[in-house]
Amino acid sequence: xxxxxxxxxxxxxxxxxxxxxxxxxxxxxxxxxxxxxxxxxxxxxxxxxxxxxxxxxxxxxxxxxxxxxxxxxxxxxxxxxxxxxxxxxxxxxxxxxxxxxxxxxxxxxxxxxxx
Numbered sequence: 176x177x178x179x180x181x182x183x184x185x186x187x188x189x190x191x192x193x194x195x196x197x198x199x200x201x202x203x204x205x206x207x208x209x210x211x212x213x214x215x216x217x218x219x220x221x222x223x224x225x226x227x228x229x230x231x232x233x234x235x236x237x238x239x240x241x242x243x244x245x246x247x248x249x250x251x252x253x254x255x256x257x258x259x260x261x262x263x264x265x266x267x268x269x270x271x272x273x274x275x276x277x278x279x280x281x282x283x284x285x286x287x288x289x290x
Contacts, residue, residue: 178220185248185260193246193262195225196270202236218242218262226261235269242267 178197181188197218205213214229218240227242244264 177223178218178225179223181225181246182223182260185246188246189248191246192244194241194243195246195262196220196239196241197225199227199233199235199237199240200224202233204232226259227264227267228261229264229267233264233267233269235267235271239270240267241270 176193176195178195181193181195195218197220199216200219202216203214205215207213212230212232214232216227216229216233216236217224218227225246227244233240242262242264243266244262246260246262248260
């Protein structure tokens, strides 16, 4: 599903496993207090974005991706409480790694000689 579809139906998907397609942006690598890694990024579909947490380093840091994980609406408290919708990723699939049926980028066409 797209990010906008997920957020439009946030109550229906809260606490449930989801598979969402979008474009990764704002990738950040952090450390938890106990020293373990935490990776965060936004997943966008052109109109909406959702925050993603990953405890394992995704195979890519930008570009088209499918995120499989658990969607939650959580409340963060700073000066005021506000809801934050996020996905805790179990798997990130980088779509730019898929094979183009026309061949790999930069590869020679059948019969071409190298330059």
